[in-house]
Amino acid sequence: xxxxxxxxIFLFFLTSQTASSIEIVVNEGSEGALPIAxxxxxxxxxxxxxxxDVASVVRADLRRSGMFNPLAVNTLPGRPNxxxxxxxxxxxxxxxxxxxxxxxxxxxxxxxxxRFKMFDIYTKQQILAYRFSVSKRxxxxxxxxxxxxxxxxxxxxxxxxxxxxxxxxxxxxxKRKKRTYTLAVAESDGFNEQIVLRSKEPIMSPAWSPxxxxxxxxxxxxxxxxxxxxxxxxxKRKQVSAxxxxxxxxxxxxxxxxxAIAISKDGNAEIYILYINSGVLQRITNHYGIDTEPGWAPDxxxxxxxxxxxxxxxxxxxxxxPKGRAGNPQRLTFExxxxxxxxxxxxxxxxxxxxxxxxxxxxxxMNLKNGAILVLTQSRLxxxxxxxxNGKLIIYATELRGRGVLEVVSVDGAISPQRLRVSSGDVRDxxxxxxxAKK
Amino acid sequence: xxxxxxxxxxxxLAGCSTTGSDKDTDGAQxxxxxxxxxGQDAQSTGMKDAEGMDGGAxxxxxxxxxxxxxxxxxxxxxxxxxxxxxxxxINAESQELLVEHARLLSYNPDIQVVLEGHADERGTxxxxxxxxxxxxxxxxxxxxxxxxxxTQLEVISYGEERPVALEHDESAWxxxxxxxxxxx
Numbered sequence: 001x002x003x004x005x006x007x008x009i010f011l012f013f014l015t016s017q018t019a020s021s022i023e024i025v026v027n028e029g030s031e032g033a034l035p036i037a038x039x040x041x042x043x044x045x046x047x048x049x050x051x052x053d054v055a056s057v058v059r060a061d062l063r064r065s066g067m068f069n070p071l072a073v074n075t076l077p078g079r080p081n082x083x084x085x086x087x088x089x090x091x092x093x094x095x096x097x098x099x100x101x102x103x104x105x106x107x108x109x110x111x112x113x114x115r116f117k118m119f120d121i122y123t124k125q126q127i128l129a130y131r132f133s134v135s136k137r138x139x140x141x142x143x144x145x146x147x148x149x150x151x152x153x154x155x156x157x158x159x160x161x162x163x164x165x166x167x168x169x170x171x172x173x174x175k176r177k178k179r180t181y182t183l184a185v186a187e188s189d190g191f192n193e194q195i196v197l198r199s200k201e202p203i204m205s206p207a208w209s210p211x212x213x214x215x216x217x218x219x220x221x222x223x224x225x226x227x228x229x230x231x232x233x234x235x236k237r238k239q240v241s242a243x244x245x246x247x248x249x250x251x252x253x254x255x256x257x258x259x260a261i262a263i264s265k266d267g268n269a270e271i272y273i274l275y276i277n278s279g280v281l282q283r284i285t286n287h288y289g290i291d292t293e294p295g296w297a298p299d300x301x302x303x304x305x306x307x308x309x310x311x312x313x314x315x316x317x318x319x320x321x322p323k324g325r326a327g328n329p330q331r332l333t334f335e336x337x338x339x340x341x342x343x344x345x346x347x348x349x350x351x352x353x354x355x356x357x358x359x360x361x362x363x364x365x366m367n368l369k370n371g372a373i374l375v376l377t378q379s380r381l382x383x384x385x386x387x388x389x390n391g392k393l394i395i396y397a398t399e400l401r402g403r404g405v406l407e408v409v410s411v412d413g414a415i416s417p418q419r420l421r422v423s424s425g426d427v428r429d430x431x432x433x434x435x436x437a438k439k
Numbered sequence: 440x441x442x443x444x445x446x447x448x449x450x451x452l453a454g455c456s457t458t459g460s461d462k463d464t465d466g467a468q469x470x471x472x473x474x475x476x477x478g479q480d481a482q483s484t485g486m487k488d489a490e491g492m493d494g495g496a497x498x499x500x501x502x503x504x505x506x507x508x509x510x511x512x513x514x515x516x517x518x519x520x521x522x523x524x525x526x527x528x529i530n531a532e533s534q535e536l537l538v539e540h541a542r543l544l545s546y547n548p549d550i551q552v553v554l555e556g557h558a559d560e561r562g563t564x565x566x567x568x569x570x571x572x573x574x575x576x577x578x579x580x581x582x583x584x585x586x587x588x589x590t591q592l593e594v595i596s597y598g599e600e601r602p603v604a605l606e607h608d609e610s611a612w613x614x615x616x617x618x619x620x621x622x623x
Binding site for chain 2: 306312
């Protein structure tokens with residue numbers, strides 16, 4: 001029992017904050033999802049309106065993972081609290097196997113104490129118990145951490161709810177003929193959106209540093225593509241690649257010291273590795289076809305990339321040594337005439353990418369060991385797929401009734417796509433952060 | 440000039456031989472064109488060149504003057520070249536248009552043009568950025584082959600980031616797969 005363990009949570013301080021404008025759309029539940037009862041957290045002192053509803057954030061998190069089916073609040077047979085014994089017999093009448101209860105106490109200095117416990121309804125065993133001391137603004141983050149603990153305890157894999165996503169929103173004001181592009185960061189459920197950069201010119205390809213402290217991205221603010229790195233906490237940024245031609249597709253190496261990029265200073269798009277501090281460039285590809293969209297293997301020893309050297313865009317893998325290129329590219333995809341933007345799973349065993357199937361562009365994943373391919377979506381304009389840091393979900397952008405939206409789908413395809421959606425504008429180019437450091 | 444006169448002569452010869460050997464409709468067309476217009480066109484063009492101005496028709500120097508960029512009736516008012524999906528090949532119609540722009544640029548070595556490449560939204564963004572660049576480079580290559588000084592040309596790509604048509608269907612996509620010639 002680590003009941004007294006305290007978590008002191010710090011959120012990144014970002015440049016500004018927008019109103020919570022994201023709406024979660026829960027699609028149909030999935031078969032085989034684990035029923036779980038999450039009781040509304042009780043208030044130990046006066047109820048304070050406007051604060052995050054911890055239990056509902058946890059329910060939404062677990063449902064979105066596709067692996068849980070939280071019971072509807074109005075079907076719960078009781079409101080047990082932490083201080084009195086639980087009548088487990090009543091809970092056996094529900095489909096739930098586990099019961100989560102908790103409470104919130106306003107303490108001194110605008111801080112709150114949040115406690116929660118999880119029980120196995122059949123064995124009556126307490127299987128989780130934690131207490132957090134948290135500032136008002138971090139209640140939402142703690143809610144995601146509670147989801148992570150429940151997920152890990154019951155699924156056996158680290159949860160990825162306490163993570164961030166970065167994405168680009170394009171707003172097109174036809175009346176005033178004005179376009180604006182916004183690079184934003186939000187919690188993994190799309191809430192607490194924070195603006196990182198706003199521009200009248202396109203922004204694309206955000207990529208997280210492994211530490212989660214910096215983003216690399218492409219901005220056209222100087223009327224051409226240039227790669228920048230921006231520190232989220234301070235907003236401080238620097239231009240790292242502004243060569244003649246295009247500067248695109250930055251992806252951070254696992255050690256955080258290098259960026260794989262696609263630049264065309266030699267005449268057409270080639271993959272290079274850029275040492276961020278020294279500015280040293282290592283050329284990786286050399287072909288008159290397009291070579292772009294590098295993605296690092298988690299061991300940092302190879303890259304997957306898109307190339308049309310065979311006539312159509314396909315995925316290739318190339319090994320990378322200390323001095324740059326260390327081998328010849330090996331073609332990975334052979335089915336269809338369009339396979340692009342590969343991204344490795346955290347365990348390095350799979351890649352996710354976009355494949356063209358019956359004229360539609362869909363999210364696929366490939367098992368690198370046996371070459372088995374799963375097409376995970378039914379939509380027609382998917383792009384930018386990447387894995388959650390625990391490897392369980394894939395986030396991607398797609399088009400829905402004329403608008404860009406973000407969706408997540410489980411890697412095995414067992415769970416139907418779940419949507420994250422902002423209330424206005426085209427949302428695109430999602431990138432999932434790594435696990436966040438708990439302080 | 441000389442080339443046009445020779446072309447007219449060739450057409451006259453072709454017309455004669457065709458009509459001589461075979462009086463089908465094709466032959467008649469060639470004959471009519473030869474007799475009625477081509478030869479005289481070539482001649483009158485020659486005269487205009489020699490005399491400068493003539494009856495509202497324009498010399499090449501006028502046709503490709505900087506002012507024509509503002510003339511909505513000039514072929515130079517068309518500044519967009521379109522492409523097939525995942526292709527940077529320039530079709531015959533676009534080649535004709537680019538020849539006009541090449542002549543403008545050759546007559547006016549001080550004019551600069553930005554070749555701005557674009558792609559439709561299908562497929563992935565960074566690949567499309569490279570594809571947009573390849574389209575713009577394809578236009579660059581065509582223009583320099585027509586004698587344009589490369590220092591007059593600048594290539595940039597916006598990939599799929601700057602569509603002109605916002606719908607998500609083929610009619611929009613075909614407008615978005617393009618290279619725009621942007622004169623300052």
